[in-house]
Amino acid sequence: MASPNLLSQSDRSVQELAKTFKHDVPHRYIQEHREPTFVSNNATSLPSIPVVDMNDFINILGSENDQLKNLRSVCQEWGIFQLVNHGVDKLLVDKMKNEVVKFFDMPVEEKLRYELKAGDYQGYGQTILHAQDQKIDWADRFYMITNPHHRRKPNLLPEFPPSLRDTMENYLQELQKLAMTLFGLVGQAVDIDNQEMIDVFDDGMQSVRMTYYPPCPQPDLVIGLTPHSDAAGITILLQVNGVEGLQVKRDGVWIPVNFLPDAFVVNVGDILEVRPPPHFLKLKKKL
Template sequence: MGSNSHESPRTHDSVQELAKELKLNVPRHYIQEHREPTFVSNNSSSPLPSIPVIDMNDFNNILQSNKDPFINLRAACQEWGIFQLVNHGVDKLLIKKMKEEVLKFFNMPLEDKLRYKLVAGDYQGYGQTILHTQDQKIDWADRFYMITNPVHRRKSNLLPEFPPVLRDTMEKYLCELQKLAMYLFGLTGQAVEIDKQEMIDVFEDGMQSVRMTYYPPCPEPDLVIGLTPHSDAAGITILLQVTEVEGLEVKKDGVWIPVNFLPDAFVVNVGDILEIMSNGAYNSIEHRATVNATKERISLAMFFNPKLEADVGPAKSLVANTGAPPLYKTQVMEQYLKDFFSRKLNGKTFLERMKIRYGEATQT
């Protein structure tokens, strides 16, 4: 008896393994019926807009510069909410090794990766999209997500149980990106008149996590999505493109624009929490990931958040320095995370929930 088009096959623990078997039709639960198209320029005289580039050397040599790099940084965070960071100072050999080890992880036999498999009720570990409803669509990707800081919140069966070279490389990488993130928090805060000490008090030794993502090739790439459109519930996200296959897209002025990664650059995007702390001066960018018809794509994202006990709201120093009324409520970070991971936001995004509307009380 013939099979129906897009009939669901047997259950897979991994989209990567499914993609190896798949020849023609994508299973129905991966198909996105209403995926918005990517913007394509048909006019060579008006090429696709590209996300801004921030050069850290401009800040290191600010006294010798005849331009104010803070103006460019603020414009990038306000108009786009995302930028490529060059001359960031992280050792190129460490980045190269990190890429190699992430690739090795996803190339391990499935039974080895399943040692880190997501368990029911948890959100840390290896697996596919976490399902919250029965009819939810599944992203065309396998992920490994874990909390890395505070150290005492790490799960003993994840990073500590990694293959030794991957574990050691990851630890060094986390350390370097932690330094970079704190430097960026200082710069982005200064650009909107947030006192440096307030940024340190909120973010130093804060909640940090990492996500490795594998996007397998798909025979019908326009029918699926690698990563569902969203904004990050973070202060900032620092993204490393592991393979040269691109797929990250951002929504600007209502259209989806592909990001063309520069060699040796990180992509940094503003998250919900930095938008809130900037009192709306910055834009928490909506983004997604598409997939390729013939090639795999791999990325490594690090998320930097406030301390769990910190109050998340418009920065007190910014409100005092500018005299602007707060546009968002204030909430303790740990409570927000509990709500976020249990999806108790009553159908609203974090930003929607935190915005203060006229006549609405300012308390949470």
């Protein structure tokens, strides 16, 4: 197998490949046996994922609050929701979006400074291969652990361009605060002591993933991100531009997610699992 630095740029970046090739999608990206995942946005009979408004929780009095009951139901029945009025400064969010765009607009030589190293999973690159015949997502990704600080890679966030580094640091701090608020609300909704939620999740592992999905001339043959569940407490998703594509599978049907303006999409992960009564919530493992 060729080492990464002997591969062409188009073999190391889907973004570069999409700029250059004019023929059929390379076989390594073609998902021949995938299940259909596209449902037309015109399918008006499909439900939309629920919306949770943080303003509804400003004055909570007791665990019998109707909004807490609704949050419990949303987490139990959907496990994903759009979060509005979340309190994260819009100027910071917009700046984060701009910095992500600027990162993927950098020359590929610059992005490859952060390239995945052999045997690692943090850095810039494509799908991590676990088998020789594994299919590759039609996407470039950058993934890194940001908390606890001793797990940060010195060649990643510390080496970012200053504007991206500083913006991301501020953004991640605000998202950490928001995440802890959400953990507290979910815990209250399912009658788990707030201190227990803090003990499990406060100062736990935090990671960030930035993903770029290039246009594809044969979109029905590829997948931007392989269907999966998130192995986390919660994931807070930010859509950088107006190009839709995220879908959620519920009751065997893939439902498009149409992001509301200024909303985050919050996904309840595998570590935090809300179940029907009498055991509303299960913590699968401690972070």
